[in-house]
Amino acid sequence: MEIILLLLMVFMIIGSIIAIETKNLLSSVISVGVVGFSLSIIFLMLGAPDIAITQVVVEILILVVLIRATITTDNTSIEGARDTFPFVSSLIFFGLFLMFAYFAVRELPKFGEPLMRVSGEYLRTGTEKTGATNIVTSVLLDFRAYDTLGEATVLFTSIVGAFVILRRRGRKGKTEIDQEKFGILEDEDIKQNFEGF
Amino acid sequence: MDRLKEEMRDTSRGMTPIVKTIVRFVIGIIVIFGAYIVLYGHVTPGGGFAGGVILASAYVLLTLAFGKEMGLSKMSNTGASILDNSGALAFVIIGLLGFTGGYFFLNFLPKGTPFRLFSAGMIPLANVAIGVKVTASVFAIFMALSIFGRFIYQASEGEEPESEE
Numbered sequence: 001m002e003i004i005l006l007l008l009m010v011f012m013i014i015g016s017i018i019a020i021e022t023k024n025l026l027s028s029v030i031s032v033g034v035v036g037f038s039l040s041i042i043f044l045m046l047g048a049p050d051i052a053i054t055q056v057v058v059e060i061l062i063l064v065v066l067i068r069a070t071i072t073t074d075n076t077s078i079e080g081a082r083d084t085f086p087f088v089s090s091l092i093f094f095g096l097f098l099m100f101a102y103f104a105v106r107e108l109p110k111f112g113e114p115l116m117r118v119s120g121e122y123l124r125t126g127t128e129k130t131g132a133t134n135i136v137t138s139v140l141l142d143f144r145a146y147d148t149l150g151e152a153t154v155l156f157t158s159i160v161g162a163f164v165i166l167r168r169r170g171r172k173g174k175t176e177i178d179q180e181k182f183g184i185l186e187d188e189d190i191k192q193n194f195e196g197f
Numbered sequence: 198m199d200r201l202k203e204e205m206r207d208t209s210r211g212m213t214p215i216v217k218t219i220v221r222f223v224i225g226i227i228v229i230f231g232a233y234i235v236l237y238g239h240v241t242p243g244g245g246f247a248g249g250v251i252l253a254s255a256y257v258l259l260t261l262a263f264g265k266e267m268g269l270s271k272m273s274n275t276g277a278s279i280l281d282n283s284g285a286l287a288f289v290i291i292g293l294l295g296f297t298g299g300y301f302f303l304n305f306l307p308k309g310t311p312f313r314l315f316s317a318g319m320i321p322l323a324n325v326a327i328g329v330k331v332t333a334s335v336f337a338i339f340m341a342l343s344i345f346g347r348f349i350y351q352a353s354e355g356e357e358p359e360s361e362e
Contacts, residue, residue, distance in 0.1 A: 141320045
């Protein structure tokens with residue numbers, strides 16, 4: 001089974017490299033989808049159907065949204081040469097990451113032999129303490145409900161942010177003309193716009 | 198469903214009648230499956246988040262197939278934010294009700310028999326609250342990105358954008 005897992009991971013790495021390197025936005029989005037679906041298959045094989053369901057569903061929705069966002073824009077391909085400085089600096093940071101990851105991963109418990117200090121307790125007493133037979137839900141909504149509250153807060157904040165950024169007009173009247181300027185403000189702009197401050 | 202039937206003959210907006218017909222048959226099944234995932238989250242794999250995203254994807258499918266008027270008529274912008282807020286509020290209230298027995302997020306309801314729908318105390322209620330919240334918020338994000346996003350509008354029909362309100 002580990003061979004299939006390794007194959008899927010190699011597939012994911014290839015998919016993400018294609019997603020970065022390809023010039024066409026649509027194929028880039030589809031390659032990201034490949035990564036997500038392979039991840040959901042891995043979750044399913046490792047016996048985590050809860051996360052697998054969530055991963056599949058969110059992946060489909062994100063694909064639909066991204067495809068709809070990309071095919072309607074005019075600019076679907078990226079032109080121009082790549083700058084050397086970001087490339088070189090990312091290579092350096094990747095090397096640093098590999099170096100630290102080598103020491104960090106050696107300390108981790110081996111694959112398939114988890115420590116089970118806290119989770120063993122949940123597995124043993126979860127159903128009798130909460131009454132839920134799905135242990136994942138009993139952890140999410142009973143033992144660790146604070147985490148779920150934080151997650152809900154994150155979702156709420158992100159939606160407020162999306163609405164604020166993506167709405168087309170601010171709360172002004174229709175007849176008012178939007179005279180805001182973007183970028184660096186000149187002195188007169190500051191005088192005009194921030195007179196009340 | 199009569200509304201969908203009428204909309205199906207209207208070829209001016211949305212996708213082709215083939216897509217619309219299939220969406221008409223499939224949409225109920227998707228909604229039932231999403232509700233099942235939410236309601237049985239404490240018995241079988243799934244839960245509020247996964248089921249909520251499935252329910253939201255039903256709305257997204259409706260919007261893609263029938264056009265944005267259909268999607269907005271099923272769940273408007275204001276409706277989505279009201280549902281979103283009330284779901285979050287319900288989850289916090291369920292947590293606060295735990296203070297009746299002692300502490301925050303206490304499972305204050307009777308546990309019941311395992312493997313039954315009405316078991317596990319407050320967990321199904323919290324699942325429903327999160328499901329409602331996630332449905333509304335994911336659909337609202339889709340609407341924000343695809344309908345009143347300015348980059349979408351430029352390339353599509355070219356009509357004058359109407360105000361959000």
